[in-house]
Amino acid sequence: MTKLWLADAPSLRALAARLDDVSGRLAPRVGGALSPVFGADQIARHPELAHYAERLRALRRWCEETSADLRRRAAIAEQADALALDPVEPPAVRSALVAAASGAADAALSELRLLVGARGPGPGRDEAVAAFFATLAPDTALAVALAGAALTGPLGGVPYELRYAANRLLIRQARAEAEALWLTDRVALFSRLLQPREVSAMRDGRVVSLRVPRQFLLFDPNGQGRVAEVFGDLASAVSVAVTVPGTGNNLATYTDGPGANALALHDFAERFSGGRTATIAWMGCDLPQTLPQAAWTSYAEAGGPLLRDFVTGLRLGDDVRTTLVGHSYGSTVTGHAVTAGLRPGNLVAVASPGWGVYSAAALHAPGIRLYALRHPHDVIGIAPVVSLLSKAGLLGLLATAWTGHGQDPILLDGVTRLATGTDRDLVQLGLDIDAHGDYFTTTGRSKLATKNIAHVIAGDQRPMPFGVGRDRTDET
Amino acid sequence: MVDKKLPSLADGLRMMLGALDETVAAGLDGAEPYLKTRRPWQCDQAQKRSFSSSYDVKARDPRSVVKAVGAHWRSRGYRIQEENSGAPKHPEIYADTDAFELGIVGFPERGEVWIHGNTVCLAGEVPEDWRDVR
Known part of the structure; x- marks a missing residue:
């Protein structure tokens, strides 16, 4: 027998509107004291009516919940229609969107919600989620991921490809909402996130440049916005890097800032590792937006555990070489992730x-x-000097327990300082603001820092330490 | 590094691409790169942009190519930022000028070299043929 699914957006929205109408008509009859029929006075005088009032309340709740669900499905159906014109998205995604809009994935999604709701974030939940998806047929798994995109997009344990599809759906939906409100800046911002990027990869021993759909493991447009994007094949990578940007970054700066920086880093690491690196640009926590805010520890204290849970949720194999790279305040976030229990193979602080x-x-x-x-x-x-003065009680009232980030990593025992191309500058002190970004950004003079970090990520050979001569020919 | 008189973005890109082509001609006897890529490069200065371009080229002896390219760059007066041409795994040399940076890395295990160039942040209109580079 052929099932006929109701899955076109206008029909779903029309049905939702009808249910809203019914719910509105029921409201005065179940609303309590102001109700002309089932108010408290009437029920006190006629107790037999209470039975009907409760049923009407339940009916109204059902109308409201079903209406909300129909609108959620309509939003998915609209994206299925839009994808018909998308040359990049795989055809299976459109089929899965139609299935999700029709409700075909609802039972499995309810099961997933129960599973997630019963456990707190952590490896146990990630493992249970992975096991749940492993039991589903591929097309069902994709439909579940899309039907519950807000849940599955950021959820550890969900297969990467499903998270990518879910987050692209969330971006499309955010763009559609922005279009409806004529928020042209937001429309442009989300459109850029959907534009495919050229990414280097290795195929049969040769480098190729692929134009592929964007791979997001996280997307949230609210507040400053949160995003995590993968460059490379995360499933087969033997080296995985996670980069965390610093002060002033948010969703609006992502594409040309942290995203472009991670892509440039990936270009190097991918070649150094023979095509077995994945680089993730992670902006999954609020970052300070001003310099005074950057003195506070609160952003890093909140972001560190989020970064830990994100990386843990990737469920990388023990043999995968992992590297956390934090720039500026992002390095403070990575430090707090480590003290919160994350154990990467390498921790790289850039301008920390x-x-x-x-x-x-x-x-x-x-x-x-x-x-x-x-x-x-x-x-x-x-910054560390101010932090030390604060710790020593030399800043008087300016010293607080919630500011300062500790010692400069380049001065800590056990830390290898890497070359940045300025080792031989005659003046080794200064207050150059532009230099603060000159590892990934600012003036574009960042190739040496980039390639040194890429060597750490790939593990192919030792990166160049700070202060070692230019003409090094005795690599060990 | 102090900003000197810098070229426009269009001129900087032309200079960088010229340097890359010249490098291939000098170090690889003009062997044709099997892959040429263009990417945005790291820059967050207002009203400025930077881009990169790289060539992947097959080479019979990547080690000697890296050394030859290093010699060529010295002869052109480029500043050698770092030379690690004796690295057993991936020999590499990096150089720069006021307008762009260059790098060459040898991959003896797969018989090829990677030549990478990027402009520094430069002002000016993005040339037509770079506008779709993202």
Whole structure:
């Protein structure tokens, strides 16, 4: 027998509107004291009516819930229609969207919601979620991921490809909402997130440049916005890097800032590793937007556990080489992720105000290889000094327990400082604001820092330490 | 690094691409790159942009190519930022000028070199043929 699914957006929205209408008509009859029929006075005088009032309340609740669900499905159906013109998205996604809009995935999605609701974030839940999806047929799994995109998009344990599809759907829906409200800046912002990027990959021993759908593991347009994008094949990668940007970044700066930086880094690491690297640009927590805010520890204290849960949720194999790269305040976030229990193979601080500790031992992570990069004249060099003065009680009322990020990583024992191209500058002190970004950004003079970090990520050979001569021919 | 008189973005890109082509001609006897890519490069200065371009080229002896390219760059007066041409795995050399940076990395295990160039942040209109680079 052929099933006929009602899944076109106008019909779903029309049905939702009809239910809203019914719910509105029921309201005065179940609303309590103001109700002309079933108010408290009437029910007190006629107790037999209470039975009907409760049924009407339940009916109204059902109307409201079903209406909301129909609108959710209509939004999915609209995207299925839009995808008919999309040359990049795989055809299976459109089929799955139609299935999701029709409600074909609802039972499995309810099961997933129960499973997630019963457990807190962590490896146990990630494993249960992965096991849940492993039991589903591929097309059903995709339909479930799309039907519950807001749940599955950021959820650890969900297969990467499903999260990518779910987050692209969330971006499309955010764009559609922005279009409806004539928010042209937001429409442009979300459109850019959907534009495919050229990404380097290795195929049969040769480098190829692929134009592929964007791969997001996280997308949330609310507030500053949150996003995590993958470059490369995460499922087959033997080296995985997660980059965390610094102060001033948000969804609006992502594409040309943290996203472009991670892509440039990936270009190098992908070649160094022979095509076995994935690089993730992670902006999954609120970041300070101003310099005074950047003095506060609160952003890193909140972001560190989020970063830990995100990386843990990837369920990378023990043999995968992992590297956390934090720039500026992002390095403070990575430090707090490590003190919260994350154990990457490598921790790289770039232009860091501190990992939130005054010694490497305080990270409580003896197995992690520690690296730091800082131009000698980078203005960030004064941040740890202020932090130390604060700790020593020399800042008077300005010293607070919730500001300062610890010692400069380049000064910590056990940390390898890497070359940034300015090792031989005659003046090794200064307050150059532009230099603070000159590892990934600002003036474009960032190739040496980029390639050194890429060597750490790929593990192909030792990166160039700070202060080593230019003509090094005795690589060990 | 102090900003000197910098070229426009269009001129900087032309200079960088010229340097890349010249590098291939000098170090690889003009061997044709099997892949040429263009990417945005890292820049967040207002009203400025930077781009990169790279060539992947097959080479019989990547180690000697890297050394030859290093010699060529010196002869052109480029500043050698870092030379690690003796690295057993991936020999590499990096150089720069006021307008762009260059790098070459050898991959003996797969018989090829990667030549990478990027402009520094430069002002000016993005040339027509770079507008779709994202």
